Amino acid sequence: MNWEIVIGLECHVQLATRSKIFSPASTEFGAAPNTQAHMVDMALPGVLPVMNREAAACAIRFGLAVGGAIAQRSIFARKNYFYPDLPKGYQISQYEIPVVSGGQVRIITDQGQRSIELTRAHLEEDAGKSLHEGVDEIPSGCSGIDLNRAGTPLLEIVSEPVMRSAKEAAAYARALHTLVTWIGICDGNLQEGSFRVDANVSVRPVGQQAFGTRCEIKNLNSFRFLERAIEVEAQRQIELIEDGGAVTQETRLYDPDAEQTRAMRSKEDAHDYRYFPDPDLPPLIISPDWIEQIRSELPELPEALRTRLSQEFGLSDYDALMVSATRPTVDYFFQVIRAGEGQGVDAKLAANWIMGDVASNLNREGLDIDQTKVSAAQLAGLIARVADGTISNKIARDVFASLWSGEYPTADAVIEAKGLKQIQDSGLITGFVDEVIAANPKMVEEFKAGKDKALNALVGQVMKKSQGKANPQQVTELIRSRLHS
Amino acid sequence: MTASIPDFSDLAGLAKGLANGAFSAPELTQWTLRRLADDGLNAVLAVNPEASLRQAEAAQAQLTSALAGRAGSPGLGFSLCGLPIAHKDIFVTRDWPTTAASKILAGYMSPFDATVVEKLRFAGMVCVAKLNCDEFAMGSGNTHSAYGPTKNPWDHRAIPGGSSGGSAAAVAAGLVPAATGTDTGGSIRQPAAMCGLTGIKPTYGRASRWGMIAYASSLDQAGPIARTALDCAVLLSAMCGFDQKDSTSLELDAEDFAAGIDQPLPQAKAATPLGGLRIGLPKEFFADGLSAEVRAAIDAALAELTRLGAHIREVSLPRTGLSIPAYYVIAPAEASSNLSRFDGVRYGHRAADPKDLMDLYCRSRAEGFGHEVKRRILIGTFVLSHGYYDAYYIQAQRVRRLVAQDFDAAFADCDLIAGPVAPTVAWDIDAPTTNPLQEYLADIYTLGVNLAGLPAMSVPVGFGQAGAAQRPIGMQLIGPRLKESLLLKTAYHLQAATDWHTRTPPPVGRSA
Numbered sequence: 001m002n003w004e005i006v007i008g009l010e011c012h013v014q015l016a017t018r019s020k021i022f023s024p025a026s027t028e029f030g031a032a033p034n035t036q037a038h039m040v041d042m043a044l045p046g047v048l049p050v051m052n053r054e055a056a057a058c059a060i061r062f063g064l065a066v067g068g069a070i071a072q073r074s075i076f077a078r079k080n081y082f083y084p085d086l087p088k089g090y091q092i093s094q095y096e097i098p099v100v101s102g103g104q105v106r107i108i109t110d111q112g113q114r115s116i117e118l119t120r121a122h123l124e125e126d127a128g129k130s131l132h133e134g135v136d137e138i139p140s141g142c143s144g145i146d147l148n149r150a151g152t153p154l155l156e157i158v159s160e161p162v163m164r165s166a167k168e169a170a171a172y173a174r175a176l177h178t179l180v181t182w183i184g185i186c187d188g189n190l191q192e193g194s195f196r197v198d199a200n201v202s203v204r205p206v207g208q209q210a211f212g213t214r215c216e217i218k219n220l221n222s223f224r225f226l227e228r229a230i231e232v233e234a235q236r237q238i239e240l241i242e243d244g245g246a247v248t249q250e251t252r253l254y255d256p257d258a259e260q261t262r263a264m265r266s267k268e269d270a271h272d273y274r275y276f277p278d279p280d281l282p283p284l285i286i287s288p289d290w291i292e293q294i295r296s297e298l299p300e301l302p303e304a305l306r307t308r309l310s311q312e313f314g315l316s317d318y319d320a321l322m323v324s325a326t327r328p329t330v331d332y333f334f335q336v337i338r339a340g341e342g343q344g345v346d347a348k349l350a351a352n353w354i355m356g357d358v359a360s361n362l363n364r365e366g367l368d369i370d371q372t373k374v375s376a377a378q379l380a381g382l383i384a385r386v387a388d389g390t391i392s393n394k395i396a397r398d399v400f401a402s403l404w405s406g407e408y409p410t411a412d413a414v415i416e417a418k419g420l421k422q423i424q425d426s427g428l429i430t431g432f433v434d435e436v437i438a439a440n441p442k443m444v445e446e447f448k449a450g451k452d453k454a455l456n457a458l459v460g461q462v463m464k465k466s467q468g469k470a471n472p473q474q475v476t477e478l479i480r481s482r483l484h485s
Numbered sequence: 486m487t488a489s490i491p492d493f494s495d496l497a498g499l500a501k502g503l504a505n506g507a508f509s510a511p512e513l514t515q516w517t518l519r520r521l522a523d524d525g526l527n528a529v530l531a532v533n534p535e536a537s538l539r540q541a542e543a544a545q546a547q548l549t550s551a552l553a554g555r556a557g558s559p560g561l562g563f564s565l566c567g568l569p570i571a572h573k574d575i576f577v578t579r580d581w582p583t584t585a586a587s588k589i590l591a592g593y594m595s596p597f598d599a600t601v602v603e604k605l606r607f608a609g610m611v612c613v614a615k616l617n618c619d620e621f622a623m624g625s626g627n628t629h630s631a632y633g634p635t636k637n638p639w640d641h642r643a644i645p646g647g648s649s650g651g652s653a654a655a656v657a658a659g660l661v662p663a664a665t666g667t668d669t670g671g672s673i674r675q676p677a678a679m680c681g682l683t684g685i686k687p688t689y690g691r692a693s694r695w696g697m698i699a700y701a702s703s704l705d706q707a708g709p710i711a712r713t714a715l716d717c718a719v720l721l722s723a724m725c726g727f728d729q730k731d732s733t734s735l736e737l738d739a740e741d742f743a744a745g746i747d748q749p750l751p752q753a754k755a756a757t758p759l760g761g762l763r764i765g766l767p768k769e770f771f772a773d774g775l776s777a778e779v780r781a782a783i784d785a786a787l788a789e790l791t792r793l794g795a796h797i798r799e800v801s802l803p804r805t806g807l808s809i810p811a812y813y814v815i816a817p818a819e820a821s822s823n824l825s826r827f828d829g830v831r832y833g834h835r836a837a838d839p840k841d842l843m844d845l846y847c848r849s850r851a852e853g854f855g856h857e858v859k860r861r862i863l864i865g866t867f868v869l870s871h872g873y874y875d876a877y878y879i880q881a882q883r884v885r886r887l888v889a890q891d892f893d894a895a896f897a898d899c900d901l902i903a904g905p906v907a908p909t910v911a912w913d914i915d916a917p918t919t920n921p922l923q924e925y926l927a928d929i930y931t932l933g934v935n936l937a938g939l940p941a942m943s944v945p946v947g948f949g950q951a952g953a954a955q956r957p958i959g960m961q962l963i964g965p966r967l968k969e970s971l972l973l974k975t976a977y978h979l980q981a982a983t984d985w986h987t988r989t990p991p992p993v994g995r996s997a
Binding site for chain 1: 577
């Protein structure tokens with residue numbers, strides 16, 4: 001039987017606000033346990049929550065970016081359950097009326113482009129963390145509670161169950177990750193848990209309308225794990241059904257070492273969260289003015305930018321996608337274009353350099369693009385020298401290496417100091433060509449017999465003699481004209 | 486030694502004594518602390534003489550410098566500086582343990598003061614004690630305190646009312662001139678009535694709930710219990726005001742409720758200062774269930790108000806009966822969630838040697854909470870449960886809106902509403918309590934006000950007889966939103982014409 005996989009994702013995005021969603025404590029990551037827990041976060045008797053409007057502004061930004069509907073009046077609700085890292089015994093979240101409804105995110109896979117529809121996005125607070133024995137000096141037989149994270153603002157973004165493969169789900173998660181960092185509402189740090197994904201996975205025979213029973217895989221914090229977890233979970237469900245069993249609705253955890261998912265709790269153990277509107281918080285009122293103000297501050301979104309990169313700058317879809325992978329990358333791209341204006345620095349060349357030598361050097365040293373060792377101005381200066389024929393592409397890569405190592409401040413300085421300028425004197429090159437033709441009669445024969453490979457070899461010899469400073473095109477033409485005459 | 490300090494004085498009288506130097510703030514504080522030390526009523530849960538005296542010294546320094554630069558204040562308002570105040574043990578305090586009269590918070594020390602506590606301290610008041618109440622403010626008789634019931638100073642066999650029973654008993658017995666209370670379903674008005682005092686619950690959102698241990702967040706309000714309307718007006722002015730730490734706090738400028746309190750209403754004459762005032766009597770408040778003696782006392786007070794110029798007319802609050810079930814769904818629902826934080830993990834009572842996490846939760850809460858609190862947590866958990874939420878909680882919210890609409894409709898025909906606070910005088914402490922519904926039904930006249938978020942007060946209007954003892958009766962005045970001034974003015978003129986508020990309990994059981 002052929003099976004179809006059905007996937008919906010719930011992404012928990014930590015919002016990049018300075019203080020928590022309902023308390024004045026800092027949201028900075030990595031502080032000593034409980035040093036960033038305000039008495040509101042500790043749920044001392046008598047404390048009350050006060051909404052951080054910055055968190056609501058983040059939700060509005062997101063709603064605008066995905067084209068969702070922003071509720072003018074949304075409600076905070078209490079989700080009641082007992083857990084040691086949940087100090088109030090309830091989590092403040094949004095239930096019946098979320099701040100954002102609908103919207104969509106465009107994804108690109110090798111199947112092409114498509115939109116993933118969103119169900120909703122709602123604001124809520126994060127819980128604290130339980131630390132178990134052995135961690136951070138917790139004595140044996142004890143658990144510790146760190147409330148630094150308690151009350152950190154989250155936007156929970158829920159997709160419709162419209163994805164049909166693990167690849168598609170991973171592409172969606174990546175696109176969403178790009179978007180939330182792009183619009184500046186999340187730092188996107190996966191290791192620190194700033195972007196956490198739960199996947200709802202079910203399978204059904206191809207052609208069947210009704211959904212199969214789903215399982216939820218919790219807390220996937222890497223795209224690779226997400227993709228793998230969905231694959232193994234779908235496989236598990238298919239095998240279970242084919243062996244005559246049935247999937248039971250449950251929450252599962254992915255174990256990347258064992259490459260399998262494991263049951264965490266079944267539906268029978270599911271809490272009755274007893275949601276009800278939080279009487280401590282008035283409805284969140286969002287005025288049209290507020291929305292318009294945020295709309296006016298919104299950066300150009302990845303999709304619009306990609307269209308512009310292809311239409312205005314002539315980049316291919318692939319190049320446009322790569323250049324717009326992150327906001328800092330595209331900023332760097334535009335800085336290069338601006339710095340190279342009037343010097344023949346074209347977009348295609350800039351994109352090639354960014355995806356080529358810049359990316360590989362960054363990768364090798366584990367740096368982000370905003371930590372690049374070759375500035376946009378330096379790169380523009382280098383590309384300009386290729387464009388005006390001063391140096392060849394090959395030499396340019398050496399110049400780039402010198403700039404990266406910080407040996408010289410500009411491409412011109414490298415070219416000057418190392419004497420890398422392309423030889424313009426055609427007499428000198430003609431001399432080299434004649435020498436090479438004379439020394440390689442066998443290759444000349446082969447070329448004349450129609451073997452283009454031989455031409456390349458001859459050009460290579462001339463280039464070698466010129467120490468790379470000849471213009472390879474000029475050399476090729478010279479050899480052709482000499483041998484045809 | 487301090488013979489110059491008068492017994493049973495109101496705040497206004499004590500303020501005069503401080504202002505003219507008859508006694509000092511530390512002397513008044515010492516005197517009050519001596520009274521509180523031997524109350525015979527179980528009204529007091531905690532004192533901290535050292536902290537009180539520190540506050541008194543600071544107040545005296547303020548008084549001395551203020552007196553030097555001032556030639557007497559105009560009008561009836563007076564400075565609260567140097568005057569003693571005791572707080573219901575629902576307000577958290579830095580220098581006194583805060584227990585909410587529950588074992589689960591035995592010995593709990595808050596790292597901060599409630600906004601109301603802070604505001605009164607900023608006004609110069611000296612905190613002298615934390616007072617008994619029903620556990621987490623759940624009760625109508627102060628019999629649900631983990632630290633034992635409080636006695637009514639008028640008759641030690643009787644409850645003082647609840648849940649702010651310790652507050653009312655302490656003021657009625659002359660242990661303190663005034664106290665704070667909280668009112669979720671009548672918890673200021675009913676004990677004030679049963680102890681012969683004046684108490685007011687302001688419009689929801691007037692007083693900050695920051696630092697007030699939550700029972701039912703959408704209903705809880707703080708307010709004062711004192712001897713007179715004037716005292717309440719001055720206290721309430723100091724207690725209210727916008728607080729950015731409470732999102733349900735109303736963004737209003739501070740209001741002086743004492744300003745012009747003695748003036749007649751606009752267009753009224755001095756002889757009939759309430760001239761033109763339309764007072765509505767909800768017919769549902771005077772139906773079956775209201776005791777004859779309460780009815781008679783209210784009638785007499787209404788006759789007095791008429792003499793002062795008010796017009797009495799009948800109005801209707803048809804959903805009065807429904808306010809009881811609506812309240813006893815909404816309040817427990819919120820309480821069940823509000824009290825989840827008392828889990829034995831971070832503070833408060835923790836069961837010894839828990840087997841596992843579930844055992845820690847179950848036993849800490851089972852050992853820490855009393856019967857009535859458990860009952861309300863169970864009711865609240867039930868009404869919020871999957872499958873019952875719509876039938877109970879949503880339905881109760883609908884009723885709540887209808888109750889509020891009833892008040893709006895009634896206020897189209899009157900300026901304020903008058904009626905009883907409770908159907909009877911205080912009942913006996915040891916009255917059989919096999920059926921909690923009986924206690925709930927006694928709240929019938931007070932609950933609607935909280936559901937609608939309106940201001941309301943209790944004014945003493947007479948006594949009922951219980952054997953040889955007298956038990957006080959209060960009249961309730963209910964106003965439209967934010968009309969506290971009108972309530973207080975009406976009560977002020979009634980008190981100017983009567984002397985119920987000046988009566989004091991017999992000295993039995995009171996240490997002289």
